[in-house]
Amino acid sequence: MPGFIDRDVETAETRIRIAVGGSGSPVLLLHGHPQTHLTWHKIAPRLAAGHTVVAADLRGYGDSAKPTGGPNHIHYSKRAMANDQVQVMHMLGFRRFAVVGHDRGGRVAHRMALDHPDVVERLAVLDIAPTATMYARTDMEFARRYFWWFFLIQPYPLPERMIGADPEFFLRAHLDGQSKTPGATSEALFAEYLRCYSDPATRHAICEDYRAAASIDLEHDAADAGKRILAPLLALWGAKGTVGQLYDVLATWRDKATDVRGRALDCGHTLQEEAPEAVLAELEAFLQQR
Structure with missing residues (x-):
């Protein structure tokens, strides 16, 4: 990304690859599956005109380190993944910051806001409803559209071996199925x-991420059922995507947070690649509010 510097940050548990650019109030960008921090390439350089932007690879993804899953997939719990990113921001000198998460990154950001309310100043989640809500409301339509939620959690090594037979086919089919804007993900990306x-x-780390979401993350969510996100929360979603079509997105987040606003955008799942202008406008307005 133009104007950004790549670097590796060693945390207490692992190594995280980040790209840092700009100056001003800090904003952490977290990608989803199957992307890396480069999913923000249409937004981050422009957001950096008024903010210090840190785009990170989640543990297990991109060029971050890939620790073993551990008992009950604990090393890919959203709590562990959130702790990575809090440590990264603290090591960069930021005690409080805004966080924007798409897909899996949004789930990490959700956990971060619960575990570190003194750290998360503002929270934006892109095209997700809360994990526990989505699992609790699973029906045939959701299972059909989001089959990988149930495929990737199967015991090792079944999904790893099957995807490994043709990773390019699986990856392209996954991205093409979720994006509703042809060409939004360039061939270079x-x-x-x-x-x-x-x-x-x-691939193994990704499966561990999803296995954690269907096990230890649900345990953490159940233990925190009475806690609410205190930071202002912006929810954006694709009007043409599964989340927007199957859920009242704002209602799901108002069950979890005290201050929620947001809207649908005219795109599919990958908002930052399909509708970058709209996402940028929403984020800039949200981040300027005090």
Whole structure:
């Protein structure tokens, strides 16, 4: 990304790859599956005109380290993944910051806001409803559209071996199925995602991420059922995507947070690649509010 510097940050548990650019109030950008921090390439350089932007690879993804899953997939719990990013921001000198998360990154950001309310100043989640809500309301339509939520959680090594037979086919089918804007993910960007997805360690880490979401993350959510997100929350979603079509997105977040606003955008799941102008406008307005 133009104007950004790539670096590795060693946390207490792992190593996180980040790209840092701009100056001003800090904003942490967290990607989803199967992307890397480069999913923000249409937004981050412009957001950096008024903010210090940190775009990070989640543990297990991109060029971040890929630790083992551990008992009950604990090393890919959203709590562990959130702790990584809080440590990164603290090591950069930021005690409080805004966080924007798409897809899996949004789930990490959700947990971060619960575990670190003194750290998360503002929270934006892109095209997700809360994990526990989505699992609790699972029906045939959701299972059909989001089959990987149930495929990737199968015991090792079933999904890893099956995806490993043709990673490019699986990755392209996944991205094409979720995006409703042809060409939004360029071939150059796809090639970068494929470079990372071709690593067996990445594929295993991704499965561990989803296995954690269906096990230990639900335990953490149940234990915190009475806690609410205190930071102002912006929810954006694709009007043409599954989340927007199957859920009242704002209602799901108002069950979890005290201050919620947001709207649908005219796109599919990958808002930052499909509708970058609209996402940028929403984020800039939200981040300027005090």
